[in-house]
Amino acid sequence: MPIRIVHTADNHLDLPFKQYPAEVASRLIEERFLALGRLVAVANERNAHFFVVAGDLFDSTRVKVGDIDKAAAVLRGFDGVAVIVVPGNHDHYANSETEVWRRFRRATEADARIDLLVDPAVKSYDVEGQAVHFFPCACPSKTGAEPTIGWVAEAAAQHATGLKIGIAHGNVTGLGLDAEGQYFNMEPAALEAAGIATWLLGHIHVPFPTSESGERSPYFMAGTHTPDSLRCRHAGSAWSIECDGDRVTRYERLAPGEIAFRRLTQELLSADDVAGIVRTCEALDAGSTVIDLQLSGRLSAAERAHLTAEIDRLRAGFLNLTEESNIHDRIDAAQIEREYRSGGLAQRLLTALLADADHPDAATLAHRLIEEVSRA
Ligand SMILES: [Mn+2]
Structure with missing residues (x-):
């Protein structure tokens, strides 16, 4: 049975859109929640097992409590095995006191299927007898340079079998746009050398691969899920990824944006x-x-x-x-x-x-x- 994953990142919930009049800003802010909800609905239609947020779910580490609850409610709508949330640079995880995540934990503690992964440690799931191992690489700060993925190769080698997927947030050499800053830079060669099926990444708001669908890719960049500025040329993006055994076998781009x-x-x-x-x-x-x-x-x-x-x-x-x-x-x-x-x-x-x-x-x-x- 294939394992299905929907991969998003850079949702930037609570992005303030200060440059717009108040009623326009509130519509743009609301769209980011609505588009996330649409993506969860698509993931459910496709019977996805995992819904992965590869960083920058929130625009900052200080988010209105009501909006954290609202985000949690949207993610709770996912019907699969687990929602995996990894902090990015905008919503970095400094320590257990980091406000947004302390409150997010409180908002999601009733639902065991929402997993906030902040430590560099493998998280394994059993999906009807199949082992799926995720390697989460959370950002510890907003503008760090230290790579977060260094531990993965050794940890992955300890798992002889199963599907192995990395999750990280940062720039990828050769892919970066100046707009997002070259933080937590990753080399494509280092991503490939980790010896895992693929990486689910966030940070650059443009999707990678550039094709709408295909059979495999060493890594995926989600792209922001609904357009966030005049710089955005795509209709909002996310990936629907299918894996068989220990590898990716199919991917397809989703477009949940409506603005x-x-x-x-x-x-x-x-x-x-x-x-x-x-x-x-x-x-x-x-x-x-x-x-x-x-x-x-x-x-x-x-x-x-x-x-x-x-x-x-x-x-x-x-x-x-x-x-x-x-x-x-x-x-x-x-x-x-x-x-x-x-x-x-x-x-x-x-x-x-x-x-x-x-x-x-x-x-x-x-x-x-x-x-x-x-x-x-
Ligand atoms: Mn980012």
């Missing part, structure tokens, strides 16, 4: 471009999208007014819309006709420059110079 962050960077040079960016926005699922528009280019006064009106209209539909625009004025035929005497030098010069497609800024620049000179 997206999108940054659209666009140069606008015409009414068509304005219509295009509006269409792009309208094609998004606005109610569950946090959008950030980074607009540049040159527009006529009329095009610009239209853009502003359209953005105001769109703003109402989006979960959140921010805009950072750096758009210059562009003179057009209507404005030339309005402001300059027909047949005069300025009108003829500007009309000719406007027709020069190779130099789209020329007419606008000339117009600005003429204005300056005539004001002087």
Whole structure:
């Protein structure tokens, strides 16, 4: 019988989202609990034996008590053999006084299936006669450099049989993004040398492997389970992993997130471009999208007014819309006709420059110079 594991990490429950208005922040905070609940539901549908959280379940070591209870309630919904929680760097385990874990223990003591693993010691389970050994490597601090996985190879060698799975949290050389900091760095060679079936990792918020499904991988990076910032390009991720005997035989990526962050960077040079960016926005699922528009280019006064009106209209539909625009004025035929005497030098010069497609800024620049000179 295959052993099935659902692997998540970097849930960052209680991430404050301070940069957003209060009602947007509370929706984003709530989504992280809801998405974890969706993932537990998928794990149950798939009859997973283990639900593994490879660090950073919480965003910090000081979390509102109510939210610790809420997290515990979500995890309690798992129907399998055990939920295994290992502290990451954001929710590191310094000692038995570390607040978040003291309270988490209290919140979960009634459910023996929730295992908080903080010590570097093998934890073995018997699943219908099959031995499954987990090697948890909790983070002792937020920004440590010392590897946490060093003990695993020797401990794994002491178990001749059974499925052996490592759990750790930190950067992996070659995979890291600067965004998360290269803490508790692990070398791929060291991960492979541990002599276990695979590693379930957290820390880098992007999933690894890069394929949606496959047959084996020396390690898995969960990726945050629901998007957490404009940097996040995936739909939230987690892994469903199947093992047979002492190895991984199949994996599949899950996508429990329901909120997206999108940054659209666009140069606008015409009414068509304005219509295009509006269409792009309208094609998004606005109610569950946090959008950030980074607009540049040159527009006529009329095009610009239209853009502003359209953005105001769109703003109402989006979960959140921010805009950072750096758009210059562009003179057009209507404005030339309005402001300059027909047949005069300025009108003829500007009309000719406007027709020069190779130099789209020329007419606008000339117009600005003429204005300056005539004001002087
Ligand atoms: Mn982390």
